[in-house]
Amino acid sequence: xxxxxxxxxxxxxxxxxxxxxxxxxxxxxxxxxxxxxxxxxxxxxxxxxxxxxxxxxxxxxxxxxxxxxxxxxxxxxxxxxxxxxxxxxxxxxxxxxxxxxxxxxxxxxxxxxxxxxxxxxxxxxxxxxxxxxxxxxxxxxxxxxxxxxxxxxxxxxxxxxxxxxxxxxxxxxxxxxxxxxxxxxxxxxxxxxxxxxxxxxxxxxxxxxxxxxxxxxxxxxxxxxxxxxxxxxxxxxxxxxxxxxxxxxxxxxxxxxxxxxxxxxxxxxxxxxxxxxxxxxxxxxxxxxxxxxxxxxxxxxxxxxxxxx
Numbered sequence: 001x002x003x004x005x006x007x008x009x010x011x012x013x014x015x016x017x018x019x020x021x022x023x024x025x026x027x028x029x030x031x032x033x034x035x036x037x038x039x040x041x042x043x044x045x046x047x048x049x050x051x052x053x054x055x056x057x058x059x060x061x062x063x064x065x066x067x068x069x070x071x072x073x074x075x076x077x078x079x080x081x082x083x084x085x086x087x088x089x090x091x092x093x094x095x096x097x098x099x100x101x102x103x104x105x106x107x108x109x110x111x112x113x114x115x116x117x118x119x120x121x122x123x124x125x126x127x128x129x130x131x132x133x134x135x136x137x138x139x140x141x142x143x144x145x146x147x148x149x150x151x152x153x154x155x156x157x158x159x160x161x162x163x164x165x166x167x168x169x170x171x172x173x174x175x176x177x178x179x180x181x182x183x184x185x186x187x188x189x190x191x192x193x194x195x196x197x198x199x200x201x202x203x204x205x206x207x208x209x210x211x212x213x214x215x216x217x218x219x220x221x222x223x224x225x226x227x228x229x230x231x232x233x234x235x236x237x238x239x240x241x242x243x244x245x246x247x248x249x250x251x252x253x254x255x256x257x258x259x260x261x262x263x264x265x266x267x268x269x270x271x272x273x274x275x276x277x278x279x280x281x282x283x284x285x286x287x288x289x290x291x292x293x294x295x296x297x298x299x300x301x302x303x304x305x306x307x308x309x
Contacts, residue, residue, distance in 0.1 A: 017043055017058045017095075024056075026090035026097055040280045041065075041208075041271065046100055053100035055086070059208075060094055064152050064274050065267065066145065067208045069094070071138055075207035078132040084125055084204050101203060103196035111192045111226035114202075118195060118222060119239035121202045126184040126215050133185060138211035140188045142256075142263045146171040149266040156273040160286075170262060170297075173306065177255035178216065179248050186213035190221040215240075220256035224296060225264070233257075254300045261296055265289035 021033055029050035036044040042059040061069055073096055079085030090097040104110070111118055150164045158164075187194070188209040196203040219240060223233045237245045237253065245253065268286040275282065 021045060021047060021056060024090060024095070024097065037279065039277060040285065041275055041277050043278060053102065054089060055098045055100045057096045058094060064270050072208050074135055075133060075210045078129065079204060079207060082128055082132045086203065086205065101196055101198055103198035103203060106192040106195040106197060108192050108226040110197070111195065111222060112228060112232060115232060115236045116239045117202055119236050122218055122222065123240050125204065126186065129185040140186065140209055140211040140213040142217050142259050143171045143175040145263055146266055149270050152270050158269055158273060160269050167262060167266060171259065174255040174259045177252050179252040181214050181216060183212050184215050186210065186215065186218045188213055188217060190218050191225050216252060216256045217260065220253055221260040224257040224260045251304050254303065258293060258296045258300050261289055261293040265293055
């Protein structure tokens with residue numbers, strides 16, 4: 001089997017995984033390998049063989065991020081069966097091979113420009129995914145994640161240790177602002193880059209954090225990560241809900257936008273201690289999300305004050 005190697009000199013970890021690719025038993029004929037850039041926690045490649053193009057994703061369990069690859073694989077297969085994700089073509093411990101869609105990866109501006117389509121995609125995902133998943137039910141509750149991250153960061157001697165009590169107190173404040181909603185099966189990692197557009201429809205990828213949750217986290221994450229304006233966020237919620245959101249819902253939504261940014265910032269703080277993905281700068285990503293959190297929190301408190309028990 002011949003291999004065209006397009007990623008020489010990228011470091012020992014990259015070489016180790018790249019060298020593993022030709023040994024996978026799923027290829028048809030000679031293969032070409034190229035690093036798939038853009039991920040901030042996993043190492044991925046595009047592999048071309050006689051059957052077409054495939055995405056190869058390497059990753060082990062990340063207990064510090066509550067990530068189980070077995071659960072991720074189950075959700076990826078379920079998402080394909082439900083019509084939301086690419087086909088899983090092969091998997092073994094530490095690696096998953098899926099169809100490479102060749103689709104446009106969304107940036108923040110694309111999510112804003114296609115807000116109604118993204119809202120409908122989430123509505124359909126939340127309404128139907130639970131019919132397809134299997135195994136033990138995994139609960140993703142962002143406020144628990146923040147509290148657990150604080151413990152992980154304290155144990156690891158994070159540079160942010162002095163601020164951890166403030167982050168936990170903020171999470172509790174934002175949690176108190178939430179309103180009761182039905183439990184749904186959510187994606188829970190709606191960065192713009194996890195939405196793809198093939199020109200005919202939208203797809204979702206990267207299901208590491210998918211699980212039973214509140215729809216509010218996906219709604220808040222999709223809008224806060226894409227930098228929606230307030231009017232655009234209200235329109236987005238209207239597309240999802242099929243009605244104009246009431247004041248209590250809007251308050252809970254604004255609080256969850258802050259919580260989404262807090263969780264993303266603390267995800268990056270934990271990643272500073274435990275991850276080393278090719279090209280990822282976790283320190284800058286942490287600082288970027290803290291700046292965005294400060295802006296969102298200022299807006300939230302200017303509208304609603306400080307929520308307390």
